Amino acid sequence: MNVFELDKEYVAPTYGRFPLNIVKGKGAIALDCDGKEYIDLGSGIAVNSFGFADSEWIDAVTKQLHLFQHTSNLYYTEPCALLAKMLCDRTGMKKVFFSNSGAEANETAIKVARKYGCENLGKDYYNIITLKNSFHGRTHTTLAATGQDAFHEHFLPLTEGFIYCEADENEVEKALKENKVCAIMFEIVRGEGGVLPLESSFVKKLSEFSEKYNVLLVVDEVQTGNGRTGMLYSYMHYGITPDVVTTAKGLAGGLPIGATMLGEKVENIFAPGLNGSTFGGNPVSCAGAVNIINRIDDALLKEVREKSEYIFKTLENAEGVESVTGLGLMIGIKTKKEAKAVVNECMERGVLVLTAKDKVRLLPPLNIPFDVLKKAIDVIIDVCKE
Ligand SMILES: Cc1ncc(COP(=O)(O)O)c(C=O)c1O
Known part of the structure; x- marks a missing residue:
């Protein structure tokens, strides 16, 4: 049986997979089992921050692998402690x-x-306000x-205790007044919801509300975090x-990790x-993350913002494109053609893009070279106008 047949037979069918078997990659380029090359504008859904098989990252990860791969949380390990410090410092x-x-x-x-x-x-202040069109995960509570x-x-x-509001300050304030609320939780750009950025004034209002009503301001930076929007975390805009602040991806x-960062008000909320x-806090994942966070510096963030500007400018005026939304290198494109058709045609022509609801979504590696990005955007423009 080949990979496609094996997967079909034995893997729970929770994903609508494309008929593509990636066997290798370097930077923004993926190679399939037939030797065909693709420019990857998806980064494994915002995971491969520095693309495939980045040499520096491999060195950091393998160095840790050769030392030890796991202990347990009963013991101290340096990568975990170091990463926590770096995140707090930044x-x-x-x-x-x-x-x-x-x-x-x-x-x-x-x-x-x-x-x-x-x-x-x-005791009854357990309600959490979240936004309509948000996405916070697949476990029962998220x-x-x-x-x-x-x-x-x-x-x-x-799980009970969630109140869904439109991204509208009056609706959120009404919900705060009428319910016993402990937190407002939101994404700055709702990625899975269709790459929908919040208005700056609304974000600031949520922050004001958190002070006024003494509720926690929880920002889900799982997708928007780690340089994706042109700042280390998108709330920093x-x-x-x-x-x-939560993050992962x-x-x-490219290694599994999740982080929940706690500010002053809640820094002592947990006890053993x-x-x-x-x-x-797995040491291999943390060693990878230390490398990634170290490299998301001002120069890289500037580059992310410049590439974003290029994509917006180029696509906004392209034939067959109705609108472009997003922030940094997290971009949604409303196309005249059905998004799924654009994805399929781009794939045929060697460019991997994603969808988010009815939009085409781009999440390229942060360090994608400009010429590679331009080549891929040209293909998207071509596909959109046909
Ligand atoms: C904003 C946001 N929160 C949470 C999640 C869930 O993350 P994970 O799939 O790592 O559990 C996602 C995944 O797409 C996300 O985009």
């Missing part, structure tokens, strides 16, 4: 809890919010946090100070035994 947050995925990072944030509410506001009915179907009843450059994760 964000001003005070403590970090490590896990394995975005959903797990958000689960932790929700636990933090509930404990904060109970201890500081009152599905409940996700403000999209389509994801809830089949899995009811979900707006000068706000969240109480909790691109943090370790209150949360845990066998693989959380």
Whole structure:
């Protein structure tokens, strides 16, 4: 049996896979089992921050692998402690809890919010406001946090205590007044929801509300984080100070990791035994993440913003393109053609792009060379106008 047949026979069919078997990659270029090359503008959905098989990252990861691959959280390890310090230094947050995925990072944030509410506001202050069209993960509680009915179907009843609001300040304030709320949790750009950036004024209002109503401001930076939007974390575009920041995906450059960063108000919320994760803070993942975070410096972030500007300018005026949304290298394109058709045609022509709802979505490696990016964008333009 070949890979396609094996997968079909034995892997639970939870994904709509494309008929593509990637066997190798370098930088922004992927190679399939027939030797065909593709420019990858998906980065494994915002995970491969520096593309495939980046040499520096491989060195950092293999160096740790040769030392040891795992201990347990009963012992101290340097990569975990070092990464936590780097994240705190770069964000001003005070403590970090490590896990394995975005959903797990958000689960932790929700636990933090509930404990904060109970201890500081009152026993029934467990409600969390999230936004319609948000996406926070696939576990039962993060599905409940996700403000999209389509994801809830089949899995009811979900964890209670989530209130879904439009990205509208009046609606959010009404919900804060009418319910016992402990936190507002949101993405600065709703990625899975269709690459929908929030208005700067709305983000600032949410920050004001968190002060006014003494609720936690929780920013889900699972997709937007780690340089993706042209700042280390996307909330930094707006000068706000969240109480909790979650991230995952691109943090370790392609290894599983989740991080829940805790600000001053909640830095002491956990005590031994209150949360845990066998693989959380895994030294190999953390060594990869230390390398990635070190390299997301001002020069790289500037490059991300320049590439973004180029994509916006080029695509906004292209035939067959109705609109372009997003921030940094997290881009949604509304095309006249059906998004799925654009993805398929781009793939045929050697460019890998994604969808988000009815849009074509781009999440290229942060360090994609300009000439490679231009080549791929030319293909997208061609496909859109045909
Ligand atoms: C904003 C956001 N939060 C959470 C998640 C869930 O992350 P994971 O798939 O690592 O559990 C995702 C995944 O797409 C995401 O985009």
